[in-house]
Amino acid sequence: MKKPIISVKNLVAKYGEETILENVSVDIYPHEVTVILGGSGCGKTTFIKNILKLYQPFSGSVKIFGKEVTSMDEQEFNDILSKIGILFQNGALLNSLSIFDNAAIPLEQHTKLPNNVIEKMIKVKLDLVNLGYAIHMLPSELSGGMKKRAALARAIALDPDILICDEPSAGLDPLTSASLDELILKLKDLLNMTIVIVTHELASIHRIADRIVFLDNGRLLFSGTLEEAKKTDIPEVKTFFEVGKF
Numbered sequence: 001m002k003k004p005i006i007s008v009k010n011l012v013a014k015y016g017e018e019t020i021l022e023n024v025s026v027d028i029y030p031h032e033v034t035v036i037l038g039g040s041g042c043g044k045t046t047f048i049k050n051i052l053k054l055y056q057p058f059s060g061s062v063k064i065f066g067k068e069v070t071s072m073d074e075q076e077f078n079d080i081l082s083k084i085g086i087l088f089q090n091g092a093l094l095n096s097l098s099i100f101d102n103a104a105i106p107l108e109q110h111t112k113l114p115n116n117v118i119e120k121m122i123k124v125k126l127d128l129v130n131l132g133y134a135i136h137m138l139p140s141e142l143s144g145g146m147k148k149r150a151a152l153a154r155a156i157a158l159d160p161d162i163l164i165c166d167e168p169s170a171g172l173d174p175l176t177s178a179s180l181d182e183l184i185l186k187l188k189d190l191l192n193m194t195i196v197i198v199t200h201e202l203a204s205i206h207r208i209a210d211r212i213v214f215l216d217n218g219r220l221l222f223s224g225t226l227e228e229a230k231k232t233d234i235p236e237v238k239t240f241f242e243v244g245k246f
Contacts, residue, residue: 003066005030005162005194006051011060013046013218020046023060024220026213033188033195033208035226037240038215044198047215048164052084053077065161082110085155085193087165092151093139099126099150100135106157125153128190129183145176149183156187163188165197169204181207202244214240 004027013021021043028034036044049055051062053069062069064080072080085106093102100122107118126132129149139147148168155163168184169177181204188195199205205212205226212229214222214237222229222237230241 002029004028004063005065006196007061007063007066008047008051009061009063011047011050011062012058013043013050013055014058019058020218021050021215022218024215024218026220026223028194028196029211030194031188031192032210033185033197034211034213035205035209036196036198036213036215037200037205038221042215043218044215045166048166048196048198052081052086052164078110082106082158083161085158085160085163087148087151087155087163087168089167089170093147093154095139098136098138099131099142099153102139102150103154103157105154110158122153122157125157126150128156128187129153143176144171145180148172148180152180152183152187156191156193159191160193163193163195165195165199167198167200169199169201174203177201177204178207184208202241212237 006028008024008026011021011024012019024047036047038044046055050057057070067080069077069080103122103125104118107113107121123132123135126135129152131146131149131153134142134146139150142150168180172180184195185208187193197208209226211225212222213220216236222232222234229237232238
């Protein structure tokens with residue numbers, strides 16, 4: 001039996017008096033793609049932000065690599081964060097920096113490697129996402145799909161054990177979205193990563209998901225494999241897989 005790489009138990013998240021997540025328990029297993037699903041405002045992003053300690057959980061347990069992170073100090077958690085890559089929804093590239101400089105940020109922040117080593121490592125990562133030719137370009141010179149790939153190169157700069165992607169296909173046409181999915185799967189195998197993706201793109205889910213976590217109004221409705229999700233009788237999950245919408 002595989003041990004989870006991320007284990008969330010009885011997570012309660014609040015904004016002020018409002019409860020956003022209520023007793024959510026989810027295990028995320030190594031070398032799998034887990035998709036977090038649910039309608040707008042269901043708590044998907046809050047779930048991710050609580051895992052990453054961008055928000056402190058109101059109560060409950062979050063373990064990453066078997067270590068309780070809710071009670072860690074900043075330095076301890078930074079060590080954990082250095083093993084997690086994050087692909088933000090809008091790419092979050094710095095417009096004033098070249099693609100190379102954007103991708104190099106994690107290495108400059110988390111390592112003491114000399115510049116020539118960083119340069120070689122980033123060239124390898126940009127080649128992996130088929131952007132080696134764009135190394136000196138600015139984000140404004142890239143298409144939407146290219147920006148996502150550049151942001152992906154930055155997310156994998158430190159060879160993370162875990163990659164978290166927030167709506168990676170948002171704003172992309174179906175062909176570009178499919179090629180990004182293929183790239184994410186290729187990198188998962190190449191770098192031996194565990195991937196957590198927030199998305200509601202049904203075609204993408206069928207291509208990449210091993211497991212599904214379905215949230216609804218802050219509660220966990222379903223957690224299981226993609227095949228189990230497609231066969232479940234839970235109305236909200238069933239409707240989503242039949243219609244593709246919430």
